[in-house]
Amino acid sequence: MKWKNLFVAACLFLGLPTQASEQPALNISVGDWPPYLSSDLKHNGVIAHLISDLFAAEGYRVNFQFLPWPRAYSSAAGGRFDATAVWMHKHEREADFLFSAPLLDEQFVFFHLKSLPFDWRRFDDLTGMTLGGGLEYSYGADFDRFLATGKVKIERVSSDTQNFEKLLKERVVLYPQEMNVGYASLRSHFSPAEQARITHHRKPLLINRSYLMLPKSLESSPALLERFNKRLQLWRENGRYQRYFDDLQQGKYQLEPPAVAAPTSE
Template identity: 35%
Template sequence: MRRSVLGLLALLASTALQAATSVRYCDYPVYPPVSWSDGKQPRGLAPTVVRELFGRLGYRVEMVVLGNWQRCLLDAAEGRVDVVLAYTSAQREQTLRFSKVPVLREEVAVFANRQHPLAFNRLEDLARYRGGLLFGESYGPAFDQFVAQHQNIEWVSSSGQNFGKLIRGRIDFVIQERRTGQLFVEHLPGAGDIVALPPALSVDYLRVAVSRRSPLSAHMAEIDAQLQQMADAGELERWLQESEVTYRDMVRQP
């Protein structure tokens, strides 16, 4: 009897999860190989994971592309979109529910210009310098507190703006995921002196984040179960590698 009841509950949960026809996913595609735009639509690991994850759960995914990352977070908080991929923070957890299973381990690095060297071994070393971040970015409570205290960050909408300032010496450092930053500057004109400094600023995990105002927020267990299957099958790592290859091929095209 107990087994029958559990089976019925599982069936009802699956049916309810598939009742909705679409999921609105917000992307700000400026983070290769996680997410970038080919001029028509987002490409990369993040949109691939979202399409596969929710497709297997019975949804059609609607991509929403906005002008900066802060807009995506705000729309998710207000329930205008259902899903983003993001790092956890105490502030974000007030409006978003995060998957327990991560999509990607990310090492956050400090990028600097060898023509204007800076000394960096720990976060406080950056207090004497001027840095750049994208609107809406957060790299953990300690970093957010540091930024609020020192007010030494210039906020912009694109990595191109950030690294352009770093190349021209208008700022001293850029905070960026190491993988994304290195991939971005590989083919950026004038970026031959831009390097990622060896010490990691932090290590974080990119996760599926569902708006607490979305009906999806009641189904985090199913989302985590599907993510775990994808991780165990090696699909997440394979999609990451394929995204790196695709991005490099795209930027090499004349």
């Protein structure tokens, strides 16, 4: 007991927290977007893990709350969260938020069946094809303009699963999706044999960047953003940032299936 009291006294004298739980907490609103953000993954996904560790290095602990994307945005904009993740940059969002340095580099590609000898260099190479797509989803301004020409048909549904099912049944020829998101969906919802039938074209359709956003309504946001950005830049330079995504490619964020108890003899 004496040693414990001395330890606590030393911590108070030095200004150190006696427990990790006494670190200041940051509450961050997020949407479900596996493999980057999901309550069904280790560390809530690779982006949640990265954000948590970046802030931990600055002396904070992070609590994530998963919400529908519109609520995640509006709640953070109103100052009910310290930040929200992750979002692409749009000028209209600057009215409500400060943007971090780029946190995620996304690569959208065309998924297709391996049995299809598909290649493309220009959008016009897709003329006459039927594509799958997400509801009310943009694949970048340039491709949106091409879709508006009517040279291709796009059939929009509500989920990756539906789009990959249509691809396997050859009801669509191509499905544009972010590469890691697409493969995460395939691993989660399709058999190894079905996964083996699908590949993606190496040429990106779109390179997009996503950001952590901090609400302008909170006075703490500018200083917090500066610390976050400096730590993020340091980790990009020393290689630690890339290690998170190397772990993602190796499947280290997948939860282990529950162990099945061995049958016991009567």
